[in-house]
Amino acid sequence: MSHPVQIRFEDSDKGDLTDLTGRIALFADAAGALSPMARKLDRAAKGALTRAVGSEAFGKLKPGEALELAFPAGLAADAVQILRLPKRTDAEAARKAGASIGAAHRDKALTVLAETHPRAAEIAFGLALRAYEFEIYRSGEKKDFGPVSFCVAKPEEVAAEAAPFAALAEGVFFTRDLINEPANVLNTYEFAARLAAMGELGLEVEILEEEELEKLGMRALLGVGQGSESPSKVVVMQWKGGAKDEPPLALVGKGVCFDTGGISLKPAVGMEDMVMDMGGAATVAGVMRTLALRKAKTNVVGLVGLVENMPDGKAQRPGDVVRSMKGDTIEVINTDAEGRLVLADVLWYTQERFAPRGMIDLATLTGAVIVALGDENAGVFSNDDTLCNAFLKAAAGENEGAWRLPLGAVYDRMLKSRVADMRNSCGRDAGSITAAQFLQRFVKPDTPWIHLDIAGTAWAKSGTEFSPKGATGWGVRALNRLIQDRFEG
Structure with a gap:
């Protein structure tokens, strides 16, 4: 698994700051006002920080952006990062400031002078999100980040917040870890095992194997995985x-x-990018982990259909007809339109067993949504305006495009089929x-429902403000906020 940075909150009274090594991050407002700790550094650096915040370059920065001084005279630190961030700012700018620090963090020592x-x-949260690295398969020397020291006036209060x-x-x-894993490691066995391990957090985890799925009538889901050596699971x-x-x-x-x-x-x-085609299941798993860790005061059930879509002598063919758990028959026009077959059975099983108050599915479902929306927004579809609007509000609050x-x-x-109740693919249009x-x-x-097509947002080829290249973790924040705002009392 990856090893994100560890953040500790310490008292801001650190005495002599000139001995701090590695990197130092601090904040100034648009007028260039420095905090008391920053002024101590400035005196040791013979006014270098004052000159920096008074420069034209600093004046052009947007809230959350940074100016960096390398090897400042009079200080042991290799770099001082000065971020433009007033005390009166919104959460998004604070997170972006933290992300700027996290993106630049390459040393064992990092001290953030947040003070009051x-x-x-929020700054610490943004830092953690962007400092994430997935490098467990790289040989040789790896980044070895030490704990990040956040200097604040009331460390216990900030830690609680x-x-x-x-x-x-x-x-x-x-x-992110699940999505970034190669498929020869994260097969259906390993994926299910990692979810089962979350029972230690208080989740009740149950694994349905192929024999039981057959008894339930999940032939749409089972048809997708029948060409793979890895058994299908729910x-x-x-x-x-x-x-x-x-x-x-x-x-x-x-x-x-x-x-x-x-x-x-x-x-x-x-x-090779199709290692991320389990992104919907990974997002559900991440939300469930968050809910357990923060002891959410509501009931949530997460279900994931785990399969592998492989060509084989036993594989499903174009033209096959399968019967879903619901009882509808489906003509398989294209075996690459497999995700909807998996979801069809799991959605029906979810409603039959749990009668949920609302249901949200997530899937890296179509390339068409990337054509329509790029990688900035997930496609949102819904049969319920109230639930949909609540989700869109939560996504906007977390700056996750939807x-x-x-x-x-x-x-x-x-969707009309020549030989069955429906077909699974209708071509390129819409x-x-x-x-x-x-x-x-x-x-x-009567089930309020949202479908989220995250094919464009689950994976970033060039990184985002809050994530490096690869898996983004899109949707965990938005769904967690939706649950907090709408479903927790």
Whole structure:
């Protein structure tokens, strides 16, 4: 697993600051006002910090951005990072400031002079998110970050304020670790085992094996994985933090541990990125981990369908007809439209067993959503305006891009099959919408439902403000906030 930085909060009265080694980060407002600790450093550096914050370059910085002084005279530190961040700022700017520090953190020693900044916990959260690295398979010397020292006036209070953020960060990291793992490591066995281990956190975890899935009638899901040596599984995770008789919110994730496209084989170029095709299941797992760590006061159930889509003599073929757990028959037009087959059965099972008060599924489902929205926004589809608007508000509050796209009967007609109740693929036109229309057929009319197509947001080829290249952990923060705002009493 990855090893994110460890942050400790210490008293801001550190005495002689000139002996601090490694990197130092501090804050100044637009007028260039420095904190008392920063002024001590400035005197030792013969006014270098004052000159920096009075420069034209610092004046052009946006809130959360930084100016760096390398090897400042009079100090033992290798660099001083000065961030433009007034005390009166919003949470997003504070997190961005922390992310700027995290992105630059390359030393064993890092001291952040936050002192009396009211957003110190948010700054620490942003730092942790961006400092994450997944490098366990690199040979040779690896980054060995020591603990980050956050100097604040009231360390116990700030540490208490930061505790929920620490739980949230761990959920994000768990999601990223799962997505970043290569498929020869994270097969369906290993994925299920890592989820089962979360029983130690208070989650009730149950693994449904192929024999039981066959008895339940999950032939749509089983058809996807029948060409793989890794058996298909469904993992059920329950967090019971609310009233005993309170129906749960359900989170459902697509967990295709690797997607070759099956018999409808994908092009070789870029296929290595399909290690992330279990991103929906990973996000559900990360949210469930966060809820357990912070002891959320509500009931939530997370279900993930784990399969591998491989070409083989036993693999599903284009033209096959499978019967879903619901009883509907599906003509398989394209075996690379496999995620919706997995979700169809898990969505139906979720409603039959748990009768949830709301249901949200997540999947790296279509390339079409990337064509439509790029990697800045996930596609959002819903049958319930109230739940959908609450999610969009939560996503905006966490600065996780999400954009609602339409559903409608005109798209539903495109699913008509020649030989079955429906077909699984309708071609390129409105591809993400027809996929959502397919899923909606497995949602009961009285179940408030959201489908999140995260194909563009789960994985970043060039990194984001809060994550390096690879898995982003998109959705953990937004769903955690939705649960806090709407489902916890």
